Amino acid sequence: GAVVSQHPSRVICKSGTSVKIECRSLDFQATTMFWYRQFPKQSLMLMATSNEGSKATYEQGVEKDKFLINHASLTLSTLTVTSAHPEDSSFYICSAIGVGQGAYGYTFGSGTRLTVV
Amino acid sequence: GQNIDQPTEMTATEGAIVQINCTYQTSGFNGLFWYQQHAGEAPTFLSYNVLDGLEEKGRFSSFLSRSKGYSYLLLKELQMKDSASYLCAVPDSGAGSYQLTFGKGTKLSVIP
Numbered sequence: 001g002a003v004v005s006q007h008p009s010r011v012i013c014k015s016g017t018s019v020k021i022e023c024r025s026l027d028f029q030a031t032t033m034f035w036y037r038q039f040p041k042q043s044l045m046l047m048a049t050s051n052e053g054s055k056a057t058y059e060q061g062v063e064k065d066k067f068l069i070n071h072a073s074l075t076l077s078t079l080t081v082t083s084a085h086p087e088d089s090s091f092y093i094c095s096a097i098g099v100g101q102g103a104y105g106y107t108f109g110s111g112t113r114l115t116v117v
Numbered sequence: 118g119q120n121i122d123q124p125t126e127m128t129a130t131e132g133a134i135v136q137i138n139c140t141y142q143t144s145g146f147n148g149l150f151w152y153q154q155h156a157g158e159a160p161t162f163l164s165y166n167v168l169d170g171l172e173e174k175g176r177f178s179s180f181l182s183r184s185k186g187y188s189y190l191l192l193k194e195l196q197m198k199d200s201a202s203y204l205c206a207v208p209d210s211g212a213g214s215y216q217l218t219f220g221k222g223t224k225l226s227v228i229p
Contacts, residue, residue, distance in 0.1 A: 006159075032215060043204060043221045044160070093159050097215055104148065104208055106217065108159040 002028050004096050006109025013084055013116055021079045021112045023094035028107075029074035030096035035067075038091040050077055074098070084116040119143050121220035123205050128226045129195055137190045137203050137223045145210025150217065151179050151190045152204040160204055163190065192225075200227045 003026040013019050023033060032051050036044040048069050050056035056069035068080040077096075081088055094109040120142040129135040141149065148167035152160035166172060166181035166188060178191040190203055205220040 034216065041224075043219045046216055046218070049216060091157070095217070104150075104165065104215065106150075106162070106215075108161075111157070111159045113157065 002096075002098075002105065002107040004030070004094060004107045004109040006094055006112060008112060009110060010113045011115070013114070015085055015116055016083055018080055018082045019084055019114060021081075021092055021094075021114075023077050023079075023096065023109045025075050025096050025098060025107070028096075028098045030077065030098040031074065032097050033069075033071055033077035034095040034106075035069060035077075035079050036093045036095065038093060044093060047079075081114065084114070086116045089114055089116045119207055119209070119218040121205055121207060121218060123203075123220045123223045125221065126224045126226070128228060129192075131195055131197060131227055131229050133195050134191065134193050135195060135225065137192070137225065139188045139190075139205035139220060141186050141188070141205070141207055141220075143186075143207055143210055146183060147208040147210055149181055149188050150204075150206040150208075151188075152206060152219075154202045154204055154222065156201075163203075195227050197227050197229070200225060 005024045007022050035047045037047050038044045047062045048056045048058045050069050050071035052071050052074050058064045071077040093111045095106045123139045150165050151163040154160040164179035171180045176193045181188045202222040202224045204222045206217045209216040
C-alpha cells in the first residue's frame with residue numbers, strides 16, 4: 001500500500017533554533033499534504049494544507065512565518081519550525097493524498113516527536 | 118464548520134465487546150472515518166463509512182446513521198493490544214477540500 005516516510009521520528013533542539021521535518025511519499029504522488037500537531041492527550045489539530053507547487057494554506061492561529069511549509073515536488077513536503085520554543089514541543093504528523101489514492105485515501109506519516117529545551 | 122463529539126475514555130475487559138460512539142454535526146457530509154492511534158504513533162485507518170448501516174471487518178465493525186449524525190465503532194473479542202485512542206474524523210464538505218477534522222479521541226483501556 002501507499003507509504004509516507006516521515007523523518008526524523010524524534011528530535012530535541014535548543015530554544016531559538018530551527019528544525020526541519022520531512023515527509024516523502026514513497027510509492028505515489030502526493031498532490032496534497034496535511035500537517036497536524038498533537039499535544040499530549042489531545043487530538044490531531046490541522047495546522048496547514050499544502051498542494052504541490054502552491055503556497056500552503058494555514059489554519060487560523062497558526063503562524064505561517066514560524067511554521068514554514070514547502071511542497072516543491074509531488075513526493076516531498078517539509079515543515080520547518082523556526083525559532084522553536086518549548087511551547088512548540090509536540091507530536092507533528094503529516095498526511096498525504098494523491099494520484100491513484102482516491103479522494104479520501106489519506107496516508108499518514110509515522111510522526112515526529114519534537115522536544116524544545 | 119464541523120463538530121465532532123466522542124467520549125474521552127472507556128475501559129473494557131479483555132475478551133469483551135465495546136462500542137465507541139461518535140456524534141457529528143457538519144454542513145455537508147462526505148463520509149466518516151475511524152482511526153486507531155497508539156500512544157506516540159500515527160493514526161492507522163480502521164474504517165470509512167459513507168452509507169447508512171453496519172460494515173464489518175474482522176473484530177472491528179463500524180456503523181453509520183446519517184439522519185442521526187451518529188456513528189459507532191464496535192470492537193469484539195477485545196485484546197490487550199486494542200488499548201489505544203480511537204479517533205472519529207470527517208472530511209471537509211467544501212468543494213475540492215479534503216481536510217479531515219478529528220474528534221478529540223476516545224482512549225480505550227483494555228484490562229485483564
